[in-house]
Amino acid sequence: MKNWIAAGLGLAFSIGAATPSFAHGDEKHFSAGAPGDPKKPARTVEIVMHEGDGAMSFTPDRVEARRGEQVRFILRNEGALAHEFMLATVRENDEHAKVMERFPDMEHDDPNGKRLDPGKSAEILWKFTKRGTFEFACLIPGHRQAGMHGTVVVK
Numbered sequence: 001m002k003n004w005i006a007a008g009l010g011l012a013f014s015i016g017a018a019t020p021s022f023a024h025g026d027e028k029h030f031s032a033g034a035p036g037d038p039k040k041p042a043r044t045v046e047i048v049m050h051e052g053d054g055a056m057s058f059t060p061d062r063v064e065a066r067r068g069e070q071v072r073f074i075l076r077n078e079g080a081l082a083h084e085f086m087l088a089t090v091r092e093n094d095e096h097a098k099v100m101e102r103f104p105d106m107e108h109d110d111p112n113g114k115r116l117d118p119g120k121s122a123e124i125l126w127k128f129t130k131r132g133t134f135e136f137a138c139l140i141p142g143h144r145q146a147g148m149h150g151t152v153v154v155k
Contacts, residue, residue: 031089032134032152035111036125042070049076049083049116049138049148056083056143058136061150065128069154073124077116083138083148086113087126090135093144100139115140128154 036042048059056079065071075085086093086108100106108115114122137149 033129036070042072046074050079056146056148084115
């Protein structure tokens, strides 16, 4: 019985570790702001994901926003591989990347992150409620290291 309980707790812990609260479902804590309100105006920024010549990238790889501004990110994967867009702090993306190493096929359809197959597109509506510098990155193992990350500067 004790082994069964320990195994169950271990499984619950490993599932919890695979879904960090900053990126999955805990809308009370998003470091870069909060999900946007579709009834309010938003500036549109298109982000294209691609790879080639051993590098992976986002275009553009830098976005500036004002505190309180809503941005509608239109994400397009023009690459031949699956990519994702995760918006958080560098530290949070570092932590999430460690989880992704253990679960590389983890799907993301979160307020602050999406995973896209080649040729697909998605949208994230985001309100930047805090000043600072934030990162968007592809946390699929190897992609961020190949250059697939960008910066949002909120003034």
